[in-house]
Amino acid sequence: MPVADLLRAAGTDFVPIVDGNVLPDQPRALFNSGNFAKVPYILGATADEGTFFFLGVPPVTTQDEYLTALRELYGDLADEVAAIYPPEGFASPQDALARAYGDSALVCSTEDNARRAAASSADVWIYNFARPTLLGRAAHGGEIAYVFGSVLFLPTAIDEAIALAMQGYWTRFARTGDPNGEGALLWPRYDDASDQHLNFDAETTVITGFRRSECEFWWSVYDREFE
Secondary structure, three states: OOHHHHHHHHOOOOOOOOOOOOOOOOHHHHHHHOOOOOOOEEEEEEOEHHHHHHOOOOOOOOHHHHHHHHHHHHHHHHHHHHHHOOHHHOOOHHHHHHHHHHHHHHHHHHHHHHHHHHHOOOOEEEEEEOOOOHHHOOEOOOOHHHHHOOOOOOOOHHHHHHHHHHHHHHHHHHHHOOOOOOOOOOOOOOOOOOOEEEEEOOOOEEEEOOOHHHHHHHHHHHHHHHO
16 A cells, blocks of 8 residues: 555554454453463653653643643543643643643553553553653653663763663563663562552652552543543
8 A cells, every 4th residue: 555545544643453463452452351462561651741742833821722722632521631730730831731641642541551461460560751851851752762872972970870770671671571680779560559660860769659640530531432
């Protein structure tokens, strides 16, 4: 098929297509039934996932503009989203919008996958990358250079230390199926009850319940959409 035809058919969102062959059912159904490869998983997101997706877009600056943007993104859910992400709780309405979008599209959906995999007996480790990179934020994809060493240099000695720590966890995971060892801070296995993440920032720490209330809201939205 010509690429243009494929892109037209896909539309603006790339979503799983249940074809009965490569993908026999919806991913959440496969997780829930245990019909997936129970290999170890590392999953995670950055703290400011949404920032990247609004680059070059005029920012919203007022409450009305914020609500209009939420309606464009979430339709009838806009008021519920605004209650979870009130603009007065952020530096600007644009920051609230970016946080809502990043949580809905990546932070909370990633943790939803982690919950489902762990509940079906897979070993899962989940992280949050909080080190500011692009525009002073921990933006989408900001951890890639740290994990893979894909830049010639990192800006500070702290960044280099974060990169070495992440590369240690990832290479141990690739080698053994467990990211822990070699004297590194213990990265707890994820389960929904303890909800522990490894947080990569100037100091690597274990955090509990990261954006739990926000994600519980989005998980309920995913459930409604799936039904």
